[in-house]
Amino acid sequence: MRKIVIDPVTRLEGHLKVEVMADKGKVVSAEAAGTMYRGFESILAGRDPRDAVYITQRICGVCPVSHATAAAFALDDAFGVQVPANGRIIRNLILGGNFLQSHIIHFYNLSLPDYVQFPAIPPFTHHYTGDYRLNKETNERLVGNYFKALEIRRKCHEMVALFGGKMPHQVAIIAGGTSMTAQKEKIDAYRKLLAEIAQFVEKEYAEDTRLLANAYSDYFQVGKGPANFLSYGVFPLDDHGRDKLFGAGVHIGGKAADMDIAKVTEDAAHSWYDKASDGTPGKTGTNAQYGKAGAYTWVKAPRYGGEVCEVGPLARMWISGRYTSGVSAMDRIVARTLEAALITKALGKWLDELEPGAPCEAAVEIPYAASGIGLVEAPRGALGHWVTIRNQRIERYQAVVPTTWNCSPRDAGGTPGALEQALIGLPVPDADNPLSVVRTVHSFDPCLACAVHVITPGRPVGEFKL
Amino acid sequence: MRNLSRREFLRLCGATGAALGLTHAIKPEILQAFAGPAGGQPPIVWLQGGSCSGCSVSLLNGVQPEIGKVLTEVISLQFHQTLMAAAGEPAMEILPAVKKQYAGQYYLVVEGSVSTGEKAMYSTLGERDGKPVSFVEWVKTMAAGAKAVIAVGTCATYGGIPAAGSNPAGSKAVSDVISGVPLINVPGCPIHPDRVLGTLVHAIKYGMPELDHLKRPTVFFGKCVHDLCERRQMFDEGKFATRLSEPGCLYKLGCKGPMAYNDCPTRKYNNNTSWCVGANAPCIACVEPGFPDHTSPFFERMPEYGPAGTPSPQPRQGKIIGGDK
Numbered sequence: 186m187r188k189i190v191i192d193p194v195t196r197l198e199g200h201l202k203v204e205v206m207a208d209k210g211k212v213v214s215a216e217a218a219g220t221m222y223r224g225f226e227s228i229l230a231g232r233d234p235r236d237a238v239y240i241t242q243r244i245c246g247v248c249p250v251s252h253a254t255a256a257a258f259a260l261d262d263a264f265g266v267q268v269p270a271n272g273r274i275i276r277n278l279i280l281g282g283n284f285l286q287s288h289i290i291h292f293y294n295l296s297l298p299d300y301v302q303f304p305a306i307p308p309f310t311h312h313y314t315g316d317y318r319l320n321k322e323t324n325e326r327l328v329g330n331y332f333k334a335l336e337i338r339r340k341c342h343e344m345v346a347l348f349g350g351k352m353p354h355q356v357a358i359i360a361g362g363t364s365m366t367a368q369k370e371k372i373d374a375y376r377k378l379l380a381e382i383a384q385f386v387e388k389e390y391a392e393d394t395r396l397l398a399n400a401y402s403d404y405f406q407v408g409k410g411p412a413n414f415l416s417y418g419v420f421p422l423d424d425h426g427r428d429k430l431f432g433a434g435v436h437i438g439g440k441a442a443d444m445d446i447a448k449v450t451e452d453a454a455h456s457w458y459d460k461a462s463d464g465t466p467g468k469t470g471t472n473a474q475y476g477k478a479g480a481y482t483w484v485k486a487p488r489y490g491g492e493v494c495e496v497g498p499l500a501r502m503w504i505s506g507r508y509t510s511g512v513s514a515m516d517r518i519v520a521r522t523l524e525a526a527l528i529t530k531a532l533g534k535w536l537d538e539l540e541p542g543a544p545c546e547a548a549v550e551i552p553y554a555a556s557g558i559g560l561v562e563a564p565r566g567a568l569g570h571w572v573t574i575r576n577q578r579i580e581r582y583q584a585v586v587p588t589t590w591n592c593s594p595r596d597a598g599g600t601p602g603a604l605e606q607a608l609i610g611l612p613v614p615d616a617d618n619p620l621s622v623v624r625t626v627h628s629f630d631p632c633l634a635c636a637v638h639v640i641t642p643g644r645p646v647g648e649f650k651l
Numbered sequence: 652m653r654n655l656s657r658r659e660f661l662r663l664c665g666a667t668g669a670a671l672g673l674t675h676a677i678k679p680e681i682l683q684a685f686a687g688p689a690g691g692q693p694p695i696v697w698l699q700g701g702s703c704s705g706c707s708v709s710l711l712n713g714v715q716p717e718i719g720k721v722l723t724e725v726i727s728l729q730f731h732q733t734l735m736a737a738a739g740e741p742a743m744e745i746l747p748a749v750k751k752q753y754a755g756q757y758y759l760v761v762e763g764s765v766s767t768g769e770k771a772m773y774s775t776l777g778e779r780d781g782k783p784v785s786f787v788e789w790v791k792t793m794a795a796g797a798k799a800v801i802a803v804g805t806c807a808t809y810g811g812i813p814a815a816g817s818n819p820a821g822s823k824a825v826s827d828v829i830s831g832v833p834l835i836n837v838p839g840c841p842i843h844p845d846r847v848l849g850t851l852v853h854a855i856k857y858g859m860p861e862l863d864h865l866k867r868p869t870v871f872f873g874k875c876v877h878d879l880c881e882r883r884q885m886f887d888e889g890k891f892a893t894r895l896s897e898p899g900c901l902y903k904l905g906c907k908g909p910m911a912y913n914d915c916p917t918r919k920y921n922n923n924t925s926w927c928v929g930a931n932a933p934c935i936a937c938v939e940p941g942f943p944d945h946t947s948p949f950f951e952r953m954p955e956y957g958p959a960g961t962p963s964p965q966p967r968q969g970k971i972i973g974g975d976k
Contacts, residue, residue: 190739190740190778191739192777193732193776195736195738196735198704200732200774200776220783221700221701221773221786222766222773224813227816227819228813228816228819229816230816232947232948233947235950236948243811243840244703245703245704246704249703290711298736303736304723307694307727308722308723308729308730310745312737312738313737313741331719335718335719336717338711339718339921342712343922345921346930347925350920350927350928351925351926352709352920352921353705353708355930356932356935359950364931365896365930365931545896546894619739634702
């Protein structure tokens with residue numbers, strides 16, 4: 186038996202430690218731990234509710250738009266406003282552009298150094314050695330596209346900034362719609378950048394994924410995890426949010442079902458929070474308790490009807506029936522590429538649907554008392570925001586983010602989280618160079634800054650309507 | 652290749668617009684500016700603490716020279732959690748090695764606030780003898796051997812979002828935990844890549860840039876957003892928007908431009924694409940020490956400080972939002 190500690194797991198957002206026990210070259214147990222927390226919900230208490238859109242973006246600089254969208258959805262819900270069509274579409278254009286940025290940076294800049302050999306100069310030195318098996322030609326191609334991808338992902342952000350003002354931390358998504366209007370020159374500029382990005386996705390990203398999958402085809406056999414999926418759905422296609430590009434749903438124990446938000450709970454048995462942290466999001470009162478016996482992470486354990494679920498591109502593609510070939514580390518990578526291609530096509534259609542001159546924001550009035558829920562998908566999975574307003578100020582705010590689902594610790598029943606399950610059984614031929622472990626971790630595209638922000642002030646809780 | 656004088660360099664830093672952007676104009680210069688110990692490239696250690704990584708992502712949005720070239724050919728990026736190939740122990744061994752090999756020669760960049768909550772264990776990085784090491788310990792250790800420290804982003808410079816409200820994680824600015832080493836603050840939420848690269852070039856080639864009372868390089872943070880704003884004339888003429896999506900000055904809808912000191916209106920973001928007011932949204936003064944508590948509510952008109960009844964166009968923010976730091 187050998188203990189392998191990877192602290193920090195790099196090339197992801199935030200601070201993650203992974204500890205596995207390996208016996209006869211295979212992982213027998215695994216713990217994933219978030220090692221930094223800031224306490225966002227407490228920071229939000231007492232503020233003007235409209236500010237939540239800007240403040241929550243700062244939870245994560247990689248997927249800020251998803252937080253802005255979830256916050257705006259929660260406020261639209263609480264304020265009871267109907268967002269005009271242009272507002273809905275511009276929100277989709279801002280969010281979709283960042284999905285592309287995120288998927289491209291993940292594949293090329295965060296994942297590839299696990300599989301590809303880079304020149305031995307900083308920041309590529311001191312990496313694990315051993316199982317790099319690409320031929321010279323493919324290796325060179327992928328190194329070249331690592332740098333090309335930096336340029337393409339920058340252009341994704343330039344595309345988003347046309348409507349969003351700036352990236353990261355766009356400013357145009359607001360409660361009630363968007364501040365930015367559908368201007369013809371912005372639409373044209375967006376379309377031009379999109380054409381270049383779409384070509385890269387089709388010609389390079391898709392082919393590079395194929396090359397990687399062929400060379401490392403054994404990764405289709407490992408890193409399975411719970412094989413339960415959950416998606417809140419993303420990119421509304423009509424003004425009532427009934428139809429979405431990627432629909433909401435769950436897939437539990439091999440069966441598809443509608444998503445019922447009332448079944449989502451959080452468990453803090455092995456997290457550094459006190460007992461009051463268990464329960465339904467929006468109702469829990471989370472307080473830090475570092476060093477709690479049995480706890481090993483700042484990440485809580487969300488469950489759906491008590492079940493562990495994986496979230497992210499593979500979950501979305503599976504639930505929408507677009508990709509059901511298998512569940513593994515490599516399937517996650519393939520599903521992400523497929524999703525990027527689908528988004529490039531949808532963005533072009535949405536540009537056509539914009540009506541220059543038509544309204545993009547609805548007037549909002551802050552109610553004295555209200556509550557709202559905003560459910561959306563971040564590039565790396567299901568994201569929910571819960572807000573309660575009292576005296577026109579935020580009373581409570583809670584976010585349950587994708588990486589709490591994927592990198593959750595064991596729950597009270599002792600069931601490990603999705604990543605922890607995916608690591609169990611994984612072959613680790615060389616304990617000093619645990620490449621298979623970091624590859625499997627990266628397949629989930631973790632974002633720890635999101636996952637470890639959670640804390641709510643210990644104040645009386647009003648009745649919360651789900 | 653011409654060698655720029657410091658005066659010429661500063662003029663380029665101040666110039667904005669696609670054709671005149673800092674990194675564009677100094678491309679040949681930037682490539683020869685760095686004459687350091689690591690194969691001719693100055694070693695940089697970039698640490699991330701209580702951050703969202705937005706500043707790192709924003710750095711990658713730098714143009715001309717392409718950021719890929721900057722990262723591999725211009726600087727020697729020894730440590731950066733989001734980009735480095737190394738992980739775990741081999742990664743953490745880099746820090747003491749750099750401190751020893753390049754003592755007094757490397758630059759330390761810190762992104763994110765420094766958490767001091769619950770004996771500083773709210774934020775840890777790596778392990779020593781099986782025990783987690785606090786982020787604040789790494790900042791102090793690495794700052795001690797650095798030539799200069801550059802705090803990037805409003806979290807690292809002034810505490811920012813994590814230090815807002817009740818400051819649940821005991822988050823502090825870098826300046827609160829280090830001393831005895833030159834420090835430059837480059838705030839912004841997130842940082843602008845030009846401002847970080849320009850500051851780095853200046854520090855390496857010409858030494859410490861001129862700083863204001865908040866340790867910000869005056870070349871980037873010397874002017875008021877309100878004065879540079881493309882809608883300033885609308886303010887002077889009293890043409891105020893009543894809805895964000897309408898034309899007009901956003902002052903009455905919450906714009907904090909009058910209390911923000913930087914060059915956003917001319918430099919813009921994302922390769923000169925746009926900025927906050929360009930997308931009909933108010934400036935939230937994200938470069939100021941008072942961000943976010945004293946620059947919010949974001950969509951409510953800021954208090955007036957001028958003669959009775961008149962908005963005050965340019966109060967020095969240090970006097971009105973929490974004093975000097």
